[in-house]
Amino acid sequence: GENVEQHPSTLSVQEGDSAVIKCTYSDSASNYFPWYKQELGKGPQLIIDIRSNVGEKKDQRIAVTLNKTAKHFSLHITETQPEDSAVYFCAARLLTGGGNKLTFGTGTQLKVEL
Amino acid sequence: KAGVTQTPRYLIKTRGQQVTLSCSPISGHRSVSWYQQTPGQGLQFLFEYFSETQRNKGNFPGRFSGRQFSNSRSEMNVSTLELGDSALYLCASSRRGDEETQYFGPGTRLLVL
Numbered sequence: 001g002e003n004v005e006q007h008p009s010t011l012s013v014q015e016g017d018s019a020v021i022k023c024t025y026s027d028s029a030s031n032y033f034p035w036y037k038q039e040l041g042k043g044p045q046l047i048i049d050i051r052s053n054v055g056e057k058k059d060q061r062i063a064v065t066l067n068k069t070a071k072h073f074s075l076h077i078t079e080t081q082p083e084d085s086a087v088y089f090c091a092a093r094l095l096t097g098g099g100n101k102l103t104f105g106t107g108t109q110l111k112v113e114l
Numbered sequence: 115k116a117g118v119t120q121t122p123r124y125l126i127k128t129r130g131q132q133v134t135l136s137c138s139p140i141s142g143h144r145s146v147s148w149y150q151q152t153p154g155q156g157l158q159f160l161f162e163y164f165s166e167t168q169r170n171k172g173n174f175p176g177r178f179s180g181r182q183f184s185n186s187r188s189e190m191n192v193s194t195l196e197l198g199d200s201a202l203y204l205c206a207s208s209r210r211g212d213e214e215t216q217y218f219g220p221g222t223r224l225l226v227l
Contacts, residue, residue, distance in 0.1 A: 031214075032214040034214075034215070034216070036218070041220075042220055042221075043118075043204055043218035043219050043220045043221050044157075044204070044218045045218070046215065046216070046217060046218075049214075049215065089157065091157075093214045100162065100170065100213055100214055101147070101159040101162060101170050101172065102147075102149075102157075102159060102216060103159070104149075104156055104157035104158075105156075106156050107156065
């Protein structure tokens with residue numbers, strides 16, 4: 001099955017700095033890679049995603065890059081703000097037997113300090 | 115458009131009991147997936163339903179089951195609860211034609227004593 005590794009587990013940055021979170025996946029058949037933000041007491045919120053036919057995608061301060069050859073993808077947050085503080089999860093989707101499931105990384109606790 | 119709703123939000127049970135959790139997907143979404151989130155194991159896939167049929171299942175014991183109704187609402191059931199079943203149970207829905215894009219509900223926090 002698919003395995004997703006995520007680093008770092010914690011990340012502390014100063015407000016205004018950039019933050020980068022990296023993930024690797026094991027199954028080359030995975031074709032969809034979403035990123036979720038989870039705040040305390042809430043469910044994961046989809047913030048950006050990328051499909052395997054695209055190398056990079058950007059949405060305002062958030063961008064995701066995908067390297068299919070190396071099987072890794074990264075989340076980039078620029079000009080970080082205190083409200084960016086949360087746990088971020090990467091995931092990979094493997095289309096199996098007509099259904100689809102997401103395999104998640106272990107999460108990154110991002111803290112943006114004033 | 116309303117998001118995914120889950121009920122109840124919090125639940126306390128004792129070992130050996132059973133529990134049923136409910137999920138209402140976003141209007142128009144036909145696929146519902148369930149995940150278990152724990153500090154030790156992270157987010158793990160339980161099962162996926164589409165058009166009242168389970169089409170994918172994770173590596174959980176048979177005590178975990180689910181179903182989907184004709185209006186796409188879904189329930190999951192855990193029988194003979196164990197302490198290790200304490201977790202946040204998350205439901206996610208997606209629409210036909212874009213099923214990989216999953217939107218999560220707030221979850222049901224289950225505590226087993």
